[in-house]
Amino acid sequence: DTAVSQTPKYLVTQMGNDKSIKCEQNLGHDTMYWYKQDSKKFLKIMFSYNNKELIINETVPNRFSPKSPDKAHLNLHINSLELGDSAVYFCASSHSGAQIYNEQFFGPGTRLTVL
């Protein structure tokens, strides 16, 4: 019955590699997000997609490329991984719209460690 799921939960890789994290939600939401949480627990939005369309793109290196094949999935691909990319990445989803309050539901996170 997992509402927002992510794979993998842990990812350890070498600098310079390319990796992907997958996210799926079964809540029927139309908007999905990627967040990065650093070692100080600061949680910052990276991207947001609404019905497969990119609507929020914060200042993120273009090595990060989100892809949304359908509104239930939002994957994150990272090229040429750097040490500073080590963090926990959270996927989230919500309804959206002019009169909608933005309660977001989060996945369990993917801990990325770049060696």
Next chain:
Amino acid sequence: GESVGLHLPTLSVQEGDNSIINCAYSNSASDYFIWYKQESGKGPQFIIDIRSNMDKRQGQRVTVLLNKTVKHLSLQIAATQPGDSAVYFCAESTTGANSKLTFGKGITLSVRP
């Protein structure tokens, strides 16, 4: 209970006491606020929300207070339990399409038995 501003990252309380976690938000246009709880190794979990047309909202053992004049939000937890130990985040948002949540710094709540 004790209260702490966001510049103090840890709040330690005795089991059974009340906890008060404070948050200062930045955007005067924000009209929706959420408190999230994040347990170790898990994603943030919704606790309670409040809209800007309210100044108080109560849930089960939790109360959120909103003071728009000074842009301040607080979370009160009654009879704090060991299971309340976690990192707590406040988040603010505007409503409407393309709105986004902006999270405050987390505060660790540690409950002493």
